[in-house]
Amino acid sequence: MITYLVRRLAISIILLAIVSLLSFAIIRFAPGSKTAGGEEMSPKKLAAAEEARRAKYHLNDPWYSQYFLVMKDLFSNKLVDYNDRPVHEQIVDRLPWTMLLNAVSLVLVFGMGIPLGVAGARFRGGWRDTSSAVGAFFLLSLPGFFVSYMLCILLVKYIYVPILGVGTFGMQFSSWWQQALDTGWHLFAPALVLALPGVAVQSRYVRASLIESLSEDYIRTARAKGLSESVVYYKHALRNSLRPMVTFFGFLLAGMIAGSVIVETIFSYPGMGRLAYEALSKRNLPVLVAINFYSAVLVVMGNLLADMLYSVVDPRVRLE
């Protein structure tokens, strides 16, 4: 177990080194301007100002030394963006919000995806199965931004759920639990939008693994004991679906930042996705390099965590 972990961590570090080099190279070698506009307006001084900026941020250095500089700054906590604001400070501000959003959406995914998948497996071949399958593809095909706006119209016009930001203006003077309730209320819409494709994928996984386990002896035993169908499905058969759930959890962790770019931008949610969007609009490359790196860290961590959890949910899996 310990040796497995050490080996996996070593592989992960090598992988991350390659990934960071790859993503840096892709950003670095893509044609296009690498500096943000700057504040200099006079056309006479523009070229000189641009040159000064390039020198200041080492953009004239060869690419490998740029890569090492960025990585050194990243690890020594000194990376600043083109406005000289520390990148880590921005990420520390934003990351907890994205984690909160994804945690709420994870609850929604399991809460809706599992019953849908069970319905598909239980009534397979019937109209409920077909509609659960078509429904899953429907959710998968829904563009996040489209459903966000539909939700906005619905919520603003009829249900009065707040759709922007994470807190009502003026609420900062209320007690902490009122603020927490307020934030939870604000989280509803973005978390729902973020969860929908996940519900689709999760329901398909659950259905497939349930069908696989239905022919097992322990299911026949459970039925023979006279247990109700719901207990057979939710308590006995669903154990077999723990593995795909773990897989999904790994995916979710891995895609946490990339997945929330659109949703966070629409709902003005102060998370990592919106940070990426803001950095993109201003060509703030140090922030983008950092976000891409941390996203890759999340992917590697997600894979590692999923592999470790497999052995927890399924004792037959041995880590070697």
Add this chain to the structure above:
Amino acid sequence: MVEPAKTFGSSLAEGLDVQTTRMRPGFVVRFRRRRVALLAFWFLMVLFFVAVATFITSRLGIHIPFDPDAQNMSQRLSPPGWPHVLGTDQFGRDVFARILNASYISMFVGFLAVAIELALGVLVGAAAGYFGGWIDNVLMRLVDALLCIPSFLLILTLVAIVSPSIWVIIAAIGVLSWMELARLVRAEFLTLREMDYVAAARALGVPAWRIILSHLLPNSLAPVLVSAVLGVAGAILTEAGLSFLGFGVQPPQASWGNIITDGKTYLLDAWWLIIWPGVAILLTTMAFYLTGEGIREVLDPKEGKRI
């Protein structure tokens, strides 16, 4: 026996007229029994026709029903009705004409991006699966590394840096999403290369590239085809997302994503600017998903009747 090529459009016929162990002659018959998948397939056929027709007529300067770029300020933000069936936008441009005009952009992005994906994925997967050894090791570690980069974020970064245009989008999507396909092809090749007929071909002195092209590739076409159909849906969704964020197809060229971006300012007053392009994206991607799923289930002997 029904020739698959007759019922399937030309784009799919290339893959389907090859006789393989998995694609038994009954393929079309069995596909037809899946009503939902068949409906989705015919929807796609109609969409192809509309997209190609719109592309040709707009190049010839004929605009049906309206010029997608013609502004008419006296008619701005008029709700769906006659003559503007789906309403007009803030410049008085006809929404229906713009959605039609955007249809070939989506198809174009979807198919070209998947073509790049296919080329790269099959090439890498075939090389890794057939030759094995260190080639396999190097290529698969590269795939592992690339899979660690969240692709939407990197595509977004790439497109934003290089200045957004349709070609950059196609290239970015294609170049950054072939990895799953490579894994799939490799897995197929690993089993296929142990077959007796491959050993026989090798014993006869057939060169590796010919074994790959004429023995291994045709036999692994089925899963590749399914993955490609699903890939088109993914590429169309990605393009819509990029265009929505403003890093995609640039105005005045309409795209389903940027019609929604333009319309979001009028969200509460002009719902038709959001709904129609959204429905277009939804129906198209769903049709691709359902068709792909239908093909997969027909080809998979273990699955019973589903959709």
